[in-house]
Amino acid sequence: MNTRELLIKATDFLAGMGITPQSQEQQEFLDVIFDALLFIESTGQTYVFEDYRKHLVSDDPPRVVASFNTREEADSWLSELPDPPSSAYILVADQYHHLIYIRDKNHRRLFPHPVLEYYLGTRMREGLPPPKASFATRGEAEAWLQGQTSPPRQAVIQISGESYLAVYHPNINHRSIYPFSIAARVEAPEG
Known part of the structure; x- marks a missing residue:
C-alpha cells in the first residue's frame, strides 16, 4: 500500500473508531491527529513523509535538512529563510547542529549537537x-x-x-x- 493510500486508510480508521471524546482536551487531541494527516496530504508532503518513515526504520545517521561549509553560511541561510523549520538538524562543516526556530519571537538559533556522537557510539557498541x-x-x-x-x-x-x-x-x-x-x-x- 502506498503512503497516500495509507494516509487515507489511517484517517478512515480514526473516523471509524467511534471515539467519543470525554473532554474538550481529548477532542483537541483527535483534531490534531486528523489535521496532521490532512496537512501531509494537502501540502504535498506525502513523499517527504514516506521518506521520513523509511528513515525511521533504517539504520541511517540522523536526518539533516541542509549542509553548509561554514557557520557564517548557515547563519546567513537561517536569517534569510522566511519560514524556517521549527526544529531540525543541519550540518555545518559536516558537524551536526540543531536548528531551533520560535515563530512568535522570531527566535532563530543553531547550536552544535552530539546526536552523531551517540549514533556512532551505538554503532560501535553493536559491532x-x-x-x-x-x-x-x-x-x-x-x-x-x-x-x-x-x-x-x-x-x-x-x-x-x-x-x-x-x-x-x-x-x-x-x-x-x-x-x-x-x-x-x-x-x-x-x-
Whole structure:
C-alpha cells in the first residue's frame, strides 16, 4: 500500500473508531491527529513523509535538512529563510547542529549537537562490519565517496587504519565522512 493510500486508510480508521471524546482536551487531541494527516496530504508532503518513515526504520545517521561549509553560511541561510523549520538538524562543516526556530519571537538559533556522537557510539557498541574500502589518506577516501554514482547510504571504511563512516544524505545530496573516534560511549539498554 502506498503512503497516500495509507494516509487515507489511517484517517478512515480514526473516523471509524467511534471515539467519543470525554473532554474538550481529548477532542483537541483527535483534531490534531486528523489535521496532521490532512496537512501531509494537502501540502504535498506525502513523499517527504514516506521518506521520513523509511528513515525511521533504517539504520541511517540522523536526518539533516541542509549542509553548509561554514557557520557564517548557515547563519546567513537561517536569517534569510522566511519560514524556517521549527526544529531540525543541519550540518555545518559536516558537524551536526540543531536548528531551533520560535515563530512568535522570531527566535532563530543553531547550536552544535552530539546526536552523531551517540549514533556512532551505538554503532560501535553493536559491532562494526568489516570495512567496505581502505585508504591511505582522507583525500583518497573523499575522492572515492564523491566518485560513487550510486553512493551507499552508509559504509564503514578505514583511513590509515582508523574506522570511519562514509555517509550519503540523499535528501540533500550530500556526502560526509565521520571518524568513529568521536563516538560517545553508549551503554547497552537495560532489560
